[in-house]
Amino acid sequence: DQQVKQNSPSLSVQEGRISILNCDYTNSMFDYFLWYKKYPAEGPTFLISISSIKDKNEDGRFTVFLNKSAKHLSLHIVPSQPGDSAVYFCAAITGTASKLTFGTGTRLQVTL
Amino acid sequence: EAGVTQFPSHSVIEKGQTVTLRCDPISGHDNLYWYRRVMGKEIKFLLHFVKESKQDESGMPNNRFLAERTGGTYSTLKVQPAELEDSGVYFCASREIGGIEQFFGPGTRLTVL
Numbered sequence: 001d002q003q004v005k006q007n008s009p010s011l012s013v014q015e016g017r018i019s020i021l022n023c024d025y026t027n028s029m030f031d032y033f034l035w036y037k038k039y040p041a042e043g044p045t046f047l048i049s050i051s052s053i054k055d056k057n058e059d060g061r062f063t064v065f066l067n068k069s070a071k072h073l074s075l076h077i078v079p080s081q082p083g084d085s086a087v088y089f090c091a092a093i094t095g096t097a098s099k100l101t102f103g104t105g106t107r108l109q110v111t112l
Numbered sequence: 113e114a115g116v117t118q119f120p121s122h123s124v125i126e127k128g129q130t131v132t133l134r135c136d137p138i139s140g141h142d143n144l145y146w147y148r149r150v151m152g153k154e155i156k157f158l159l160h161f162v163k164e165s166k167q168d169e170s171g172m173p174n175n176r177f178l179a180e181r182t183g184g185t186y187s188t189l190k191v192q193p194a195e196l197e198d199s200g201v202y203f204c205a206s207r208e209i210g211g212i213e214q215f216f217g218p219g220t221r222l223t224v225l
Contacts (some may be wrong), residue, residue, distance in 0.1 A: 002154070032212055043116070043216030044155070085161060089155065093212070099145065099157035100205075100214060101118055 003027045004092050013110055019077040021106050023090030026071065034042035034100065035064060035075045038087045047088075048075070052078040080110045114138070116217035117206050124223045130192040130201035133220045135204030137186070143207040144187050145168075145214060146179060158202075161187060172196075194224045 005024045013019045023033070025102040031052050036044035050057040050064045050073065057064050063076045077084055117136045125131050137144045146158040158177070159169040163184035172179070176195070181187040191198050201221050205214040 004154075034212070036216075041203075041218070043218045046213045046215070049212055091155075099160055099171065100147070100155075101157070102147075102155040104154045 001026075003024050003030075003103075004090055004101050004103040006088075006090055006106050008043075008106050009104070010033045010107040010109070013108065015082060015112055019075075019080045019084065019110070020106055021075040021077075021088050021090075021108065023073045023075075023103055024071060025073075025092055027092070027094070027101075028068075028071070029094050030101075031095055033064070033066060033073050034091045034093070036089045036091060036102075038089060038105070042057055044089055054096050056061075072077045077108075079106075082112065084108060085110045113171075116204055116215050118202075118220050120220060121218065122221045125194055126225050127196055128193045130190065131194055131203055131222060132190045133191075133204075133222070135187045135189070135217060137204070137206030138208075138215055141206035141208050141215075142184070143205070143209070143214075144181060144221040144225050145205040146187070146189055147203040147205065147216075148200050149203065149219075150197075155203065158189075167222065191222070194222075194223050198222060199224045 034049040035047040038069045065074045087105045091100040119134045121166045129200045144161040148178040157171040160167045161181045178190045204217045207214045
């Protein structure tokens with residue numbers, strides 16, 4: 001039973017445009033949601049997080065939106081840059097100490 | 113400050129052999145996690161150490177996997193005997209007390225032939 005789902009395996013966006021990556025979850029007990037970026041042959045790198053009591057968190061070009069009633073979150077990247085091309089993982093945790101539950105990832109390709 | 117390091121970066125072994133993976137967390141991070149990604153699927157939790165104690169090992173697939181963290185510093189994950197389905201990328205992550213973010217190492221790619 002996959003508790004965190006990323007239904008789009010890939011996304012292609014033109015440089016300078018907005019990239020929107022989506023994530024759905026089923027477990028209403030999740031306290032935090034995190035986005036990680038992963039380049040080939042590297043480990044995931046933390047991007048941004050959001051507490052379940054917030055609906056938006058912004059850090060530079062990256063903004064995460066949380067819709068608790070829909071159990072949905074999204075990561076917006078504006079403007080998209082070629083260096084943003086990577087696999088993006090949505091993850092969630094229950095409490096600060098516990099394991100991360102990951103989605104299957106979305107491969108973002110930013111084209112020139 | 114050094115990040116999480118893992119050794120080896122790649123291991124190719126035959127079915128039935130033993131392999132030991134090592135993870136060195138960020139200095140001072142009491143929390144250490146092991147995860148695995150198989151065949152491009154989601155990254156799955158294996159276990160969690162707090163210092164030298166196993167806090168949660170609910171993700172360990174079976175008793176062929178043994179994780180240790182002697183002294184609460186580096187950790188090892190031994191697979192004995194290895195099976196074909198154990199192939200994948202094994203990630204280690206560490207986290208400081210009170211933090212949310214887990215810092216990941218580059219992973220060890222294990223191939224069982």
